[in-house]
Amino acid sequence: MANPAFHRPDMPGLQPVAETKVNNTPAPRPEPLLRVSDGEMPDRLFKYAMVACGMAVLGLLALIIYELVLRSSLSWHSFGFKFFATSGWDPVNEQFGAFPFIYGTVVSSLLALIIAVPLAVGVAVFTTEMCPPALRGPLSFFVELLAAIPSVIYGLWAFFVLLPLLSDHVEPLLARTLGLPSILGWTGLFTGPSLGAGMLAAGIILAVMIIPIISSIAREVLMVVPQHQREAVLALGATRWEMIRIGVLRNARAGIVGGIILGLGRALGETMAVTMVIGNSENISRSLFAPGYTMASVLANQFSEATSNIHLSALVEIGLALFLVTIVVNTLARLLVWTVTRGQPASTHV
Amino acid sequence: MSSAANIAAMQHKVPPISLRRRVTDHAMTGIAILTVIVVLVPLIAIFGYLLVRGLASVNWAFLTQTPKPPGEVGGGVANGIVGSGMILGIASLLGVPLGIGAGIYLAEYGRNRLGDAVRFTADVLNGVPSIVIGIVAYAIVVLHWHFSALAGGVALAMMMVPTISRTTEEMLLLVPQALREAAYGLGIPRWRTTLSITLRSATSGVITGVMLAFARVAGETAPLLFTTLGNEFWNLNLLQPTAALPLQVYNYAKSPYDDWHRQAWAGALVLILLIVSSIAAVRYAVRRGSFGTA
Numbered sequence A: 001m002a003n004p005a006f007h008r009p010d011m012p013g014l015q016p017v018a019e020t021k022v023n024n025t026p027a028p029r030p031e032p033l034l035r036v037s038d039g040e041m042p043d044r045l046f047k048y049a050m051v052a053c054g055m056a057v058l059g060l061l062a063l064i065i066y067e068l069v070l071r072s073s074l075s076w077h078s079f080g081f082k083f084f085a086t087s088g089w090d091p092v093n094e095q096f097g098a099f100p101f102i103y104g105t106v107v108s109s110l111l112a113l114i115i116a117v118p119l120a121v122g123v124a125v126f127t128t129e130m131c132p133p134a135l136r137g138p139l140s141f142f143v144e145l146l147a148a149i150p151s152v153i154y155g156l157w158a159f160f161v162l163l164p165l166l167s168d169h170v171e172p173l174l175a176r177t178l179g180l181p182s183i184l185g186w187t188g189l190f191t192g193p194s195l196g197a198g199m200l201a202a203g204i205i206l207a208v209m210i211i212p213i214i215s216s217i218a219r220e221v222l223m224v225v226p227q228h229q230r231e232a233v234l235a236l237g238a239t240r241w242e243m244i245r246i247g248v249l250r251n252a253r254a255g256i257v258g259g260i261i262l263g264l265g266r267a268l269g270e271t272m273a274v275t276m277v278i279g280n281s282e283n284i285s286r287s288l289f290a291p292g293y294t295m296a297s298v299l300a301n302q303f304s305e306a307t308s309n310i311h312l313s314a315l316v317e318i319g320l321a322l323f324l325v326t327i328v329v330n331t332l333a334r335l336l337v338w339t340v341t342r343g344q345p346a347s348t349h350v
Numbered sequence B: 001m002s003s004a005a006n007i008a009a010m011q012h013k014v015p016p017i018s019l020r021r022r023v024t025d026h027a028m029t030g031i032a033i034l035t036v037i038v039v040l041v042p043l044i045a046i047f048g049y050l051l052v053r054g055l056a057s058v059n060w061a062f063l064t065q066t067p068k069p070p071g072e073v074g075g076g077v078a079n080g081i082v083g084s085g086m087i088l089g090i091a092s093l094l095g096v097p098l099g100i101g102a103g104i105y106l107a108e109y110g111r112n113r114l115g116d117a118v119r120f121t122a123d124v125l126n127g128v129p130s131i132v133i134g135i136v137a138y139a140i141v142v143l144h145w146h147f148s149a150l151a152g153g154v155a156l157a158m159m160m161v162p163t164i165s166r167t168t169e170e171m172l173l174l175v176p177q178a179l180r181e182a183a184y185g186l187g188i189p190r191w192r193t194t195l196s197i198t199l200r201s202a203t204s205g206v207i208t209g210v211m212l213a214f215a216r217v218a219g220e221t222a223p224l225l226f227t228t229l230g231n232e233f234w235n236l237n238l239l240q241p242t243a244a245l246p247l248q249v250y251n252y253a254k255s256p257y258d259d260w261h262r263q264a265w266a267g268a269l270v271l272i273l274l275i276v277s278s279i280a281a282v283r284y285a286v287r288r289g290s291f292g293t294a
Helices: A020-024 A036-084 A099-130 A133-148 A151-176 A199-223 A227-235 A240-269 A272-277 A295-305 A309-341 B003-013 B019-055 B060-064 B078-109 B113-126 B130-142 B149-174 B177-185 B190-201 B203-218 B245-253 B258-288
Strands: none
Touching (some): A099 A240, A151 A199, A151 B258, A240 A295, A272 A295, A295 A309, B060 B258, B113 B149
């Protein structure tokens, strides 16, 4: 602060009479509190650091693809495309065909969707359109609590509670009703011994796990349907259900489908719960009561025990296939949800 | 015929809502309520079983001892609790700063094509199956060193980053632009504004997002199967196979021993309680304002 341009009475040394030249030259500007050049360097460094973090997300994707492709190349070169089309998984003779696992993954996930979609959409419709406002918060909290339960705990519960229930009561009942030749017996879906562990059990536990995902997205999408759509349909004399069907669900179609596909993506990759209840059998059976195997559960069961390179490589190739399928499915789902919510990030990280 | 009579006649002709439509309306309401009940049944059943079967087996020994050899009764999961803590600690150290940094990038510098690409990639990475993440961690850590807590931590960190970056971005965008402009007006550099003004205003939201990611990975089992591998004994070395609570629950559940089944339930209850209480503790701390204000 020692600026000579200011007169300081406590400093007698400076005599304005003697220093007449000082008055002629313009007074030096006071030091700025902050120089622009001071701020630029840290600013630039900070920006680079943050950009690097952002790029790390891209790098992560690249790393996943690179490692999966690299480690599966041995299997790809040995078996080619028939890896995905043949059955027979024989680590001893080093022959690998992943078809039973693909079949199991697809069937169990579709079964889960068939069970979960009506329930999840029903819950979403109820919470947004029908239920008293006081109930809305707690209800969606409880449904989303389902999403917070770790997969291994679902598996534990399904293993000790759901499987006995299925084998003792549900599956015999289904076989006696839907399994009759006159109804659905010809499909073979509901025949065979009631073992408990199998496709049906996997489908049910997957459904329980993806309901919160589908219903939270469906709720989000239903809530962005403009209120005047509802009012317009009601003004035409519609009942509440007609209003929901014509004014709400029809407008939210794309977003709901997006949520369903997102749920499918989760079901395809779900590992622990499925591994514990699906029975882990490489035989393909038409019956839903029979055990099966999925891509994720073969990884869980065999990856740490694989000894030969080709076995490991075949497992990684299954992982790569699983990765690619979920990428495609998720991209599709995001695009559908984005078209409805207009780019607002959907909270799907539950 | 007068016009008033005409109007009265027209009003009379508005048909009442037909029985079929009214029945459909009520039936649909009934079905919607039914779906809610059906969805809540498994939730109640799972928590009920966890509490009943878990509480019967959780005791002091269970929390302080290591597993007994197969077939012997007793033992606990103390090493698993500590191991999970180590793995989650590594995951948080790696994943949280990276995730928040990516979130800052998206919110403050990412309003462009590149930012959209990062945003989309993060959303897509969120859907990658955890077991595939496990394979990648196996390839980049285990193949070069060893089955270890570090490998498990890397796997879980890879799962945390996309989630945290997206929630952080969301929270930072909620901070009013005027607040940033006020800071610039005072001559505060941009980096300082971002860290001390924007991020600080959004602290509670960012922490909530971090806790969501934490809770999601805390119960993950699949990516640990062939990264941390599990361990029946104490291990505090980050580069050695380590026990983890979710792994122990899984291994006990598929074992043939009744006593281990009992311990699986107890372990599951402890796991849920640890997750819920860690979230609750952080929420409480945030509410108290010791991390800044919302």
